[in-house]
Amino acid sequence: MSHLYAMRSSALMLICVLFYLLSAGQTIHACFTTMQRGAALRRLGIAYEVALVVHLVLACAVANSAMENQGVFILWLHPVVLPVVPLLWANAVAAVMGGIRAVRLHRWSALAEVALLACCTPVAIGAMGQGSQALLAVDASYFAARVAATLAFDLHDSKTSVSRLSIVDALDALPEGVMWVSERGEVLFMNDAMRGSLTSLGLATDLADARGLWGRLESHARQAAHDRLIIETDPQTVRLFVRDAVALRNRRCRRIMALDVTEEATLNARLESVNRLLExxxxxxxxxxxxxxxxxxxxxxxxxxxxxxxxxxxxxxxxxxxxxxxxxxxxxxxxxxxxxxxxxxxxxEPSRPAASAGLASICNAFSLVGVEVRVTGELPADEAVACVFAEIVLEAVTNAAKHAQAAHVDVRLGGGGHGEASLVVTNDGGVPDAIVEGTGIPGMRQMATAVGATFSVSVGPPFAVEVTLPPRDVPGNSSERILPETQNERGHQ
Missing domain, CATH: 1.20.5 (Single alpha-helices involved in coiled-coils or other helix-helix interfaces)
Incomplete structure (x- = not known):
């Protein structure tokens, strides 16, 4: 090492400062290495990167010692003076670890780095003689490039890869609160959203024992169920707190999540208001x-x-x-x-205008409840058929007002010279997904069948009830048509 004393002090000072900065950069890279997940030979890699930190620190000490012509490593934090030469055997340990790692990963280019570390051992330095000065410069240049490249890769990986730090950052960035509590009540993790929710409720976040936290949350709940609480954390935010049992790093614990359900709560409140209005x-x-x-x-x-x-x-x-x-x-x-x-x-004896009067009364009666019944056409001349049509109109209008919330009902009446007649009732109300027959539709169908007419219902839109009476002179129609018993016929029995 005495050959290094001949180097210029300015060069040694520059090399010393460079190795000091490189040791700091390599330390940062070693920390990033410990945060990587699933890396091959992870423990050996971490140990090797730490060994390189030691190598750079020793190189800084060698340059400083050569500049002072002392040949010792002074630890200012403690009154201890260590000889530098024996400490350089740590480079041999780093070279062995680097060689094993290069062979197991089949990275043969890394053997050049291993050779450089081997040259930094006391035996190699002594064998080089005057060439040790060049070795110090080559070592500084190589590790300057290596540390700069590894830090650049670490910065890129920190933005793209998943690590423990990135997972923690992602959990802290979640709008939903989450925390894990061990079975003994220790808080293993709490993100910022959960911390903010507890603070808004006036609860402590630096909990030494969180086993009673759920009970305190229940005291603020406006709705409580098994492991589910609805809590208004502030006037503008409603959160759903959910508790369940999970395993974190093979350790059983309780997970508490605080989900933002403000929109759902607002929607439920509106639905309740609409339901009350509907009732x-x-x-x-x-x-x-x-x-x-x-x-x-x-x-x-x-x-x-x-x-x-x-x-x-x-x-x-x-x-x-x-x-x-x-x-x-x-x-x-x-x-x-x-x-x-x-x-x-x-x-x-039934009076002639009874069916038309009934149709008019339907229009007048339903106008009282805001339902406009518009009638076009004339009722059939056959009073029995006209009465049936009027009864069907009454049932159809009732259904439109009751079930479809209709405001307008159109009644179209048609007929011909051979006794045929038709009735179509439509409305502007809501259209159901499917027709569910209760008592109204079967009753209308029965009345239509009784006078020999066909009956059909279509969902539409618009929802329509259709009754068609075929002409009387069509063969088979007159024999199949059975008129309902009139009051006049009953009066003569």
Whole structure:
């Protein structure tokens, strides 16, 4: 090593500073190596990189010792002075580890680095003599390039590869809070989001024992279930805290997660509000339907009163006039008696405008609940068919208002000279995914079949109810058509 004393002090100072910086850079690279996951021969690689740190530190000490012409390694942190030459045998250990690593990984180019480390041993330096000065410069130049390249690769890998540090950074960047607690209550990990959630609830984050944390969270919950808590951490944020058992590094522990469910909670609140409005609307619709029924009954009573007044009143007027005149001839008495005996038959006979009046009453009644029923066309001339059509219209309009929330219902009536007739009822309400028959559709189908008509329902859109009565002169139709029993026929039985 005495040949190094002949070097210029400025060169030795530059080499000393360079080796000092290289030892710092190699130390950073060694730290990155420890953070790599799944690297081949990971432990040997870490040990080798640490050995290179020792090599660079010793090279810095050699340059400093040669500059001071002392040949010793001074540790300023402790009053110890160590001879440099025996310490250089650490380079032999680094060379052995580097050789083993190069052979096992089949990296034959790394043997040049191993040879350089072997040349830095006391025996090799002594054998070189004056050439040891060049060795110091070559060692500094080589490791300057190596450390710069490895740090560049480490910086690139830190951005692209997965390491323990990158996993921790990713967990800290999560908007969801997460923490792991051991069975003894030790907090193994807590990310920033969980720390912020606990702080907003007024709970401590530097927990020495977290076994009672879940109980404290339950005291803030507005909804609690088994291992699930809904907590409003602040006026603008709602979080779902979930607890489960997991294994972390082969160690059983409890994981607590805080998931942001603010949007879901807001949506649920809106749905609850809409459901309440729908329930209120259903109640209003139910009351309106009762009102429609009462209006229809009142209209029927009024029609009956009018009919009774017209039928019975006329007969009683004739009888009163007959008694006032004091006529006693048998012919007149027989006519008056016949008029009185036919009152019941006249009341039982259906009136001609009953179906059209019923259709009009439907329009008037449903207008009370905001449903516009628009009728185009005329009812069939056959009163029995007209009554059936009116009943189907009533059921269809009721279903449209009750189930489809319709505001407009269109009723199209058609007919011809051969007795054919058609009815189409559509609405602008909601369209169901599938037709589910309760009692209304089967009832309408039964009424249509009773008069020989076909009945169909289509989802659309729009939702449509169609009734078609074929012409009477088509063979087979008249024999299959069975009219419902009228009040007049029952009155004569």
């Amino acid at each position: 209120a609307a259903n109640e209003e619709l139910r009351a309106s339907m009762l009102q429609v029924k009462r209006v229809a009954e009142e209209e029927a009573v009024m029609r009956m009163r009018t009919r009774v007044h017209d039928t019975v009143g006329s007969r009683l007027s004739i009888l009163h006039r007959y008694l006032e005149d004091g006529r006693e001839d048998p012919q007149t008495l027989e006519k008056v008696t016949g008029l009185l005996s036919s009152i019941v038959d006249d009341l039982a």
